[in-house]
Amino acid sequence: MLELTINDRVVQVPDGLNVLQAAKHVGVEIPHFCYHPGLSVAGSCRMCQVEIEQGGRKRIDLSCSNAAVDGMIVRTNTPAVVKAVKGVLEFLLMNHPIDCPICDDAGECKLQNYYMLHGLYDSRLNVEKWHKPKVHPVGPTVVLDCERCVLCSRCVRFCDEIWGERQLGIFGHGSNEKLINYPGRELDNPYSGNVVDLCPVGALLDKDFRFQRRVWYLKSVKSICPLCSRGCNIYLHYDVDHDYQRPGRRIQRIKPRVNPDVNRWWICDRGRYGYSFIDAATRTKTPRLLGKDADWNYALQKAAELITTTQKQHGPGSISALIAPTASNEDAFMALRLFRERLNIPQISSDIPSSEKLTADQLLLTDDPYSNRRGFQDLGLGPADGGMNAEEIINAVKAGQIKGLIVVGTDLESLVGKQVESITGKLDWLIVGASQENQLWNRATVGLPLAVYAEYPGTFTNVKGMVQKFEKAVEPLGQALPQWQVWHKLAGHLGADWRFDDARAVFKALSAGKPDYESLNWHATFGVDKGCYPDNW
Amino acid sequence: MPEYKLVSKNFDYPDQPELQAAVSRGAYEQWKRVLSEQIPPDKITEEVKTAKLRGQGGAGFPAGVKWGFVPKASRKPKYLCVNADEGEPGTFKDRKLLERDPHQMLEGIAIACYAVDIHTAFIYMRGEFYEPQRIVQQAIDDAVAAGLLGKNILDSGFDLNVIIHMGAGAYICGEETALLNSLEGWKGWPRLKPPFPAVVGAFRSPTVINNVETLSGVPHILRMGGEAFQKIGTEKDGGTKLFAVSGHVEKPGVYELTMGSSLKELIYDVCGGIKGGKKLKAVIPGGSSAPVLKPEEIDVPLEFESMAAAGTMLGSGAVIVMDETVSIPQIFMIMARFYAHESCGQCTQCREGCTWIYKISQKILAGQGKPSDIDLMLDLADNMNGKTVCPLGAAMAMPTIAFLNKFRGEFEGMMKN
């Protein structure tokens, strides 16, 4: 720790911070464009000027490029600093089109915010503005407006330093220079969307979000990306009240949430743009019985009867369950409690080959598309937990040894291809839990519509064994329910009297005796924020 | 007369660029002595410090002190970069040194490299210097052939590779960290300091960057001794300085003066006064970045501190003399056009401010200026001054403030009321 004075307040901050970070640490926001803690220091926007006093000598200098030093006196509000900062703002606005009413970044634009805080002057501009390319498709996911760009070079540094390939450059010289891609070569790296988060203004925008929603109508919850085993921390930005545009799209966008131990400030495009399944038309919304809609009670009653009858006739080993490790720890826990502990089903496997093959990259993406393989393993539902693997279970089905099969979160295409009859023909019944209609759904004896991660709280355990919580953003579609609740209810139909009021109670039960799990503070990540995300540096 | 020919003493011999001729006039004598007497490198640096040799590129930083900043223990290779990117408007002294006495500079380079234990020197020369490049390259080739540069120099075991690196037209590359970026094959964007080049310079290695004129003085320090060299000049500015005088004087050209001679003497005694006997209107005393002086302000000693006290700067020693026929708003527009053209585009205030002021200066010349434009430009200049990575923002701001304040009436006279 070191001690310094910021705006006449003596404060203590950790070692190793620059002045800008130190000030932020104690709640003093210093305006800045080019500085970002995840990138090298450029020191070019000159917005973060402060007065620094050391050894009795005062100077106006950058807060981003000066380390916080013991005994330093920092002032962010002297008349000279205010004038300098205002001066930078005026220069940045000189060639800016000031088209906030049609700019998606309005509401979370640094230029706009700082003008409200530090500007508020009448324009002195008495010469014509530069004109530069607008609506330039800089890559498959991002659109560029060169006139709005403040040339902070954050996006350039992201491509160079984080992804490791130059895809954007600042070309030219002096005030007519512009940021753009090389002709014929696009900003197409698999992390391209991060430049939109980094862009402090509305120069780089998501094509996916363009003209969709004013950001102040968005709400935000903390979540975990479910699309690979990395468990990147994200925000889900969603709509509640304003569904007059693009009806059905509740999740408007995904933004990275800072976690220094997992994803730092970044997420991949696969995770960022891969949320359409949440509001897809193929979502399962109603329980099904023999191909027809049913209500939950009736469907679950029927499922309970099927299970009981088969077990009576053929013994516990005549039933098997295949559960994809995309479900939460709470889901897995409740499945195990019901199928293994209560029903003594010997063969339960989560070892289902993924139909999607991923290749790990140097940054975040892993080669495992399942979000919770590690959690399943920790709870005793991993491939190493004895018994048959998924392929062996399927072979047992084909050999007529298994009469009833419960399949959750997979369409089994990776095991049986499109030849569903090769197993359904051998089974007395098939119970399918799914959030999307798939090749099994319409052939299921009982179909159970499941909620997706955005629709209920829970936890995933990532590839490194970190237990991370995700929050509920929106209500489950139709009558869909979280998977753990389905098993909880089914257990009731099978005569159990379990009382798990909510996901937290389930988590408490599953984490008993597991220090990595017990240490998670369930409430710490709780909360709904306004759309403008607080990690926006 | 305050003229004192030291680095310029052989300018008038047309054969001076040739090795034989230069050697006959004493070239490489000190370099040979350094090697044969095995003078300790630290002693050379000390002599240069004693000599009070200051950087002659414009900033005036003591050269010996700069050499002393290079960490001795560094395991990385070290580099010398010779700043031959002469581009400050009004400055043409380095061109003369390169064209007329290249071996003097090469000897200075060799001694400096020996003092700091450097084995690769890059001469960063502005791209437009075709003739100087040809002459210096020939001089290097001749010196290498004679065993004065290159591998195992004069059987001493000391190696020195001297490489000319041509720029490609960008004033900013005269700024030493922009020069380094340009040398490394990038845009000439100045770097944040610290770290200073002496510690992290070219190719992330310790680097000394000296101007052509600075290095050309080094052999003379060894010849005369540091103390004698210093005594030619003033207490803080040792030796001599080349002044490049252009504009409305009878005899424009490069003149070598002892430090501390007066600007008035230079214009009236050395350069023969104002051309055609016209009246003096203004003098830019140290390259276009130096605030302009009015006739009544020119009786000032030409040394770094006195010029600063007079509200201007010695800079690169480029004196531009303007007679009564000159339109100051026109000169101001030309200056603003230059900085708007040359701003590298990195820092906000310089990138936008230079262009803004330039556009206003054009409006004023077109008769479309307003009286409020003057205060606006003064305020914009204040918002640029000293607030950018490198001094280019200030180099635009300082003369802007001086022109507008000292010749306000002339600007106002061009405005519609």
Place this chain on the structure above:
Amino acid sequence: MRSFSESTRQQALAYLELYPKKEAALLPVLHLAQKEFGFIDDDAEVAVAELMGISPISVREVSNFYFMYHHHPIGKYHFQVCHNISCSIMGAETILGHLKKRWGIGNGERTADGRFSIERVECLACCDRGPALLVNQTLHTDLTPEKIDEIIETLR
């Protein structure tokens, strides 16, 4: 696609060896490319990038930053007239006006026959002999309209 002649290619590769890291040779290699192709267009940038094993973005950032790299064809004789302070007060605009009148072209333009082009440039560091200009690599000083005409007569 543009490609370097073998001799230029060898020279460029030799430049790469001159520096502690090959990227440093970009300015000299671009000078070579301009000599070979006449100007630096997208294809030339890509050719340089491929030869040096660097990104075309890096090449373009540099080729667009330095004013001596041209992106359009210039005349066989490229007149680079200094218009900075010292040359201006000695008559640079007169020289520019004379060239414009003689050829009917302005700054950044080329005569229809491709022989001449004009570019305004900043200080050439020969202020004592202004007005000054470079014709390709040759410096001419103390210019007057008459002297300009003499120079042009010698250019065939």
